[in-house]
Amino acid sequence: MIEELIQSYGHLFERELLEEINQVGTFKEIPEGYKLIEIGEYIRSMPLLISGAIKVIREDSEGDELLLYFLERGDTCAMTLSCCIGQTKSEIRAVAELDTKLVMIPIQKMEEWTGKYRSWRNFVFESYHSRLMEMLEAIDSIAFMNMDERLLKYLGDKVKVTQDKMVHTTHQEIAYELHTSRVVISRLLKNLEKLGKIKLHRNNIEVFNL
Amino acid sequence: MIEELIQSYGHLFERELLEEINQVGTFKEIPEGYKLIEIGEYIRSMPLLISGAIKVIREDSEGDELLLYFLERGDTCAMTLSCCIGQTKSEIRAVAELDTKLVMIPIQKMEEWTGKYRSWRNFVFESYHSRLMEMLEAIDSIAFMNMDERLLKYLGDKVKVTQDKMVHTTHQEIAYELHTSRVVISRLLKNLEKLGKIKLHRNNIEVFNL
DNA sequence: TGGAGGCTGTAACAATTGTTACATGCTTAT
DNA sequence: ATAAGCATGTAACAATTGTTACAGCCTCCA
Numbered sequence: 001m002i003e004e005l006i007q008s009y010g011h012l013f014e015r016e017l018l019e020e021i022n023q024v025g026t027f028k029e030i031p032e033g034y035k036l037i038e039i040g041e042y043i044r045s046m047p048l049l050i051s052g053a054i055k056v057i058r059e060d061s062e063g064d065e066l067l068l069y070f071l072e073r074g075d076t077c078a079m080t081l082s083c084c085i086g087q088t089k090s091e092i093r094a095v096a097e098l099d100t101k102l103v104m105i106p107i108q109k110m111e112e113w114t115g116k117y118r119s120w121r122n123f124v125f126e127s128y129h130s131r132l133m134e135m136l137e138a139i140d141s142i143a144f145m146n147m148d149e150r151l152l153k154y155l156g157d158k159v160k161v162t163q164d165k166m167v168h169t170t171h172q173e174i175a176y177e178l179h180t181s182r183v184v185i186s187r188l189l190k191n192l193e194k195l196g197k198i199k200l201h202r203n204n205i206e207v208f209n210l
Numbered sequence: 211m212i213e214e215l216i217q218s219y220g221h222l223f224e225r226e227l228l229e230e231i232n233q234v235g236t237f238k239e240i241p242e243g244y245k246l247i248e249i250g251e252y253i254r255s256m257p258l259l260i261s262g263a264i265k266v267i268r269e270d271s272e273g274d275e276l277l278l279y280f281l282e283r284g285d286t287c288a289m290t291l292s293c294c295i296g297q298t299k300s301e302i303r304a305v306a307e308l309d310t311k312l313v314m315i316p317i318q319k320m321e322e323w324t325g326k327y328r329s330w331r332n333f334v335f336e337s338y339h340s341r342l343m344e345m346l347e348a349i350d351s352i353a354f355m356n357m358d359e360r361l362l363k364y365l366g367d368k369v370k371v372t373q374d375k376m377v378h379t380t381h382q383e384i385a386y387e388l389h390t391s392r393v394v395i396s397r398l399l400k401n402l403e404k405l406g407k408i409k410l411h412r413n414n415i416e417v418f419n420l
Numbered sequence: 421t422g423g424a425g426g427c428t429g430t431a432a433c434a435a436t437t438g439t440t441a442c443a444t445g446c447t448t449a450t
Numbered sequence: 451a452t453a454a455g456c457a458t459g460t461a462a463c464a465a466t467t468g469t470t471a472c473a474g475c476c477t478c479c480a
Contacts, residue, residue, distance in 0.1 A: 058349060060353075062354075078338070078342065081335075082339040082342055085335050086336070092346075115328065115331070121325070122295075125291075125295050128292065129296050131342065132292050132338075132341065132342065133292075133301070135342065135345040136268065139268060139345070139348060139352065140270060142349065142352050143270075143274075143276045143352050144272075144276075146436075147436080170457060170458090179353055180438075181437085181438060182457090182458090183438080183459095183460090184436095184437060184438065186458060186459065186460085187459090189458095190458095190459075190460090202445090203457075356466075356467095357466080358466095380426085381427075381428070382427080392427090392428090393430090393469075396429065397429090397467095400428095412427065412428075423478105423479095423480090424477105424479090424480100425476105425477090425479105426476085427476075427477100428473100428474085428475080428476100429472105429473085429475100430473085431470100431471085431473105432469100432470085432471090433468100433470085433471105434468080434469070435467085436466080436467075436468085437465085437466075438464080441461085441463105442459105443458100444458085444460105445456105446455100446456085446457080446458095447456080447457100449452105449453090450451100450453090
């Protein structure tokens, strides 16, 4: 396990901390689509991503969804941190977007390391910073952009995260993640196709000019 | 100054830290409407709120605004923290909503205290947590609520923050903060008045049933 | 005291997004 | 091979939000 840890976190953490992580962390391989965290659950450990990607989703009381952002290699879930510390329930759902490798750290260690390792503190702060910025981006999207722009951004993000110009989803799934209806997505996708920005296939969308 | 610090932060910080804050912090009184931070500025100190309230606003490249949340007594601006650490420009604007008292802390101290005081660490984490939650709330509002619900929530929040059932603003200002147009706000306010939830006056809105 | 400018009300219309309904074609299981 | 179910395309319409235009008031200042 240690080599993969070093690959993703070697430049961030000192040897000693890496070894502690190696000792207390649990290595996990998660298949695409696996639900890591559900809304309302209590959380007792935090993930350090080694590879793959995780999508973080917000849901309101009526079951309406909204995709917030993706976590990738080198990321951790600040929302999880937050919940751990506050001993509160999760406000979000986390689902593997790709097959994903990660290390789970028990939360007690997190507290301990924050006092002990400067590099860990910086990592945690950096992580909070990133997440706040992603939340701002999410807010920008829904507040300032029209649905067609949001859709294009969504497709671009997918391409970036999956490293694949073929976005493998249905219109319905996109509708859920952007919190709109399937018909709207079909309509706008058709427009984007007419504009030459994408090409539609069954279960697949081919994205150009990312 | 020390009594006011103790009143707001005595239950959080140990004596020693409070005295450090007292030594290195700069006490400031800010009038309503004063702009504390502008988008794009670099930030070299973080505020600890003693009294009053600060509104935090997002703006896109075209100058469209959106109110994100309020900071109150006992809060600090995690966004500022974030920017300090990352040495990045501010992504938000901060404006005093009321006459406000606060203590400004130089950022070097912040880093130092994070290693030194457990209570400070907890405070910082707690603060990040709160801000993430407020961002989620903002996202919920714009993603899941209609404008009339958002407007009602907006008025409720104002009443809570100012402790005054008379909300002193113009329709245009509300429109800016909710990122819509004045006409829309006037229309919806009129509806709310018909429903008996508010009463309209010039430059003032009286809010019932908060 | 008269005029300028800000605040509010309202109508009429446009644009965007959401909803319902239905048709078509593909995939899969029996 | 056929039925069932999913994915997509599209039309027609509804609801919400945004825009333009203008009128009436109030306030404040010259």
